[in-house]
Amino acid sequence: MSNAANAAARGRAFTGLAFATPAILFMAVFVAYPVWEAIRLSFVAVDAFTGAEKFVGFRNYQELANAPKLWPVLINTGIWTFWSLIGQFGLGLVAALAINRDIPGMGAIRSILLLPYVVPVIALALFWRWMLDGSFGIVAVSFQDMGLLAPDQSPLALPSGAMWSVILANIWRGFPFVMISYWAALQAIPPEQYEAAQVDGATTMQQFRFVTLPNLWNVTKVLLVLRFIWTVTFFDIIWLITKGGPAGSTEHWPIWIYQETMGFFRFGYGSALAVSLGVMILVVIAIYGLVIRATSGARP
Amino acid sequence: MSTPAISPTASNPLWNRFGSYAVAVALAAFIALPLAWMVISSIKPADQLFSSPPRILADHWTINWYVTVFRDSGAAVFFWNSLVVGLSSTIFCLVIGTLAAYAITRFDFPGKSAFLIAALVTYMFPAIVLFVPIYMILNTLSLIDTRIGLVICHTILTFPFAVWMLKSFFETLPREIDEAAWVDGCSYLGTFIRIVLPLSLPGIFSVAIFVFVLSWNEFLFASIVMTSSDLKTVPVGISEFITSFDIRWGEIMALGTLATVPVVVLFSLVQRYFLRGVLSGAVKG
Numbered sequence: 001m002s003n004a005a006n007a008a009a010r011g012r013a014f015t016g017l018a019f020a021t022p023a024i025l026f027m028a029v030f031v032a033y034p035v036w037e038a039i040r041l042s043f044v045a046v047d048a049f050t051g052a053e054k055f056v057g058f059r060n061y062q063e064l065a066n067a068p069k070l071w072p073v074l075i076n077t078g079i080w081t082f083w084s085l086i087g088q089f090g091l092g093l094v095a096a097l098a099i100n101r102d103i104p105g106m107g108a109i110r111s112i113l114l115l116p117y118v119v120p121v122i123a124l125a126l127f128w129r130w131m132l133d134g135s136f137g138i139v140a141v142s143f144q145d146m147g148l149l150a151p152d153q154s155p156l157a158l159p160s161g162a163m164w165s166v167i168l169a170n171i172w173r174g175f176p177f178v179m180i181s182y183w184a185a186l187q188a189i190p191p192e193q194y195e196a197a198q199v200d201g202a203t204t205m206q207q208f209r210f211v212t213l214p215n216l217w218n219v220t221k222v223l224l225v226l227r228f229i230w231t232v233t234f235f236d237i238i239w240l241i242t243k244g245g246p247a248g249s250t251e252h253w254p255i256w257i258y259q260e261t262m263g264f265f266r267f268g269y270g271s272a273l274a275v276s277l278g279v280m281i282l283v284v285i286a287i288y289g290l291v292i293r294a295t296s297g298a299r300p
Numbered sequence: 301m302s303t304p305a306i307s308p309t310a311s312n313p314l315w316n317r318f319g320s321y322a323v324a325v326a327l328a329a330f331i332a333l334p335l336a337w338m339v340i341s342s343i344k345p346a347d348q349l350f351s352s353p354p355r356i357l358a359d360h361w362t363i364n365w366y367v368t369v370f371r372d373s374g375a376a377v378f379f380w381n382s383l384v385v386g387l388s389s390t391i392f393c394l395v396i397g398t399l400a401a402y403a404i405t406r407f408d409f410p411g412k413s414a415f416l417i418a419a420l421v422t423y424m425f426p427a428i429v430l431f432v433p434i435y436m437i438l439n440t441l442s443l444i445d446t447r448i449g450l451v452i453c454h455t456i457l458t459f460p461f462a463v464w465m466l467k468s469f470f471e472t473l474p475r476e477i478d479e480a481a482w483v484d485g486c487s488y489l490g491t492f493i494r495i496v497l498p499l500s501l502p503g504i505f506s507v508a509i510f511v512f513v514l515s516w517n518e519f520l521f522a523s524i525v526m527t528s529s530d531l532k533t534v535p536v537g538i539s540e541f542i543t544s545f546d547i548r549w550g551e552i553m554a555l556g557t558l559a560t561v562p563v564v565v566l567f568s569l570v571q572r573y574f575l576r577g578v579l580s581g582a583v584k585g
Contacts, residue, residue: 041433
């Protein structure tokens, strides 16, 4: 009897494995193997024409550590990531609080606010550049009229103007995701918490401070990690709006990787850049995790 | 989407109903105005598109840019390529994804939790870190500049969240249904195809749309895999329009509108599943 049951369990385990096999094979070949390959390639030099590989040890890493553009690119990456996240989380929170009321017309507004999630980045890049066009762009010309820009000048032609333009485009695209996540968290707050606070005589402002905000903390912790990874590594917006220019002023780490590999066909060096980016992200997240753990005990 | 459980006024004392309207409308304008400007610009005649200072509305409208785009440029083929790659990626991703998600929800097999964790890590993994080795693997397999190569890339990007979303849909189906079918002598595969798949069609449909939209919008892999112009997809094809010396804004705004409309329409069909996906943490931004 137990033999038969064992055989049935083995049969089901085998069936489960059979169902999952195509997915497991796919993940092994196109996800696990590339991870290994990225690390391996970062220690070789690949000949652009023959594809021949030569082991060079840590030379790729030495080169990137001494690259003149290392610090400018790191600073650009930091500015891009920090202000994108500030904007996305700030607007996302404000938007979530605003749409969390069932008043007429709010359904339509919510639908509009979700649009950036599906608008192709290429379309975003196109209308951003069109609005910022120095001669005919409606935003650029308005700025020129206000005296903020010289006549016929586009913000994209100025180093700082270009950086703020791509950051604003990224906020446009990213804040609705934060908004929806916060909105879901707002809806999950048990009403009893507000009732208890009211019984204790809390003002509405105190309820916001001591009930609403703490209830958003858990989703914020996770969301910050996800948005951080996806913002640091987000390539499309900058590439399609400025290509890293003018004069490298918007070149962040992913653009650097792309240029070394697809521009100069330096696959070994590009892999070293990619692996370094991955390691830096892991280090930041590890520090973040430690800080969260150390401070979580101190919260009321 | 469940109805709000709390009194909304309690969560937000910062502003009242009218304040909520004002803030929500302002943010909606921030989102909608650039999109509206793209559409308006695509139907303005040249003399009013390129007027200085810019004019908000034209005194007459034209579909000339759309005609030009399809008659005089190779743009139509970009849309065809995006459609083919998008549909192929969707089918491929759903076949291996539904099988895996079904295995995860109904069977215990060795390596199951490792597989789920791997899917979760891949979901967070940024494409830019892996695109060099993936490019070289595709090169070795002679899949550069083929549709199959791009379908593989788009499946890598969409597969992890597809599995997690499908898993959450399959979990809502009671196991008793499967077990009753097995007792009646239906094979495992037969149960899956004839009982489970039809019952979870709404969920599968919404996952399909997410995969398609992501494939349609994807730029990085499409730009490195597709090198010959008759295979380029919409984002790559359009991006090359603006690197030419004269920027033809009328055509470009028409192309931007045409690239945006299909995915917005598709997305509006499954918006409520999207909200559910966010709640279960299975949507990538």
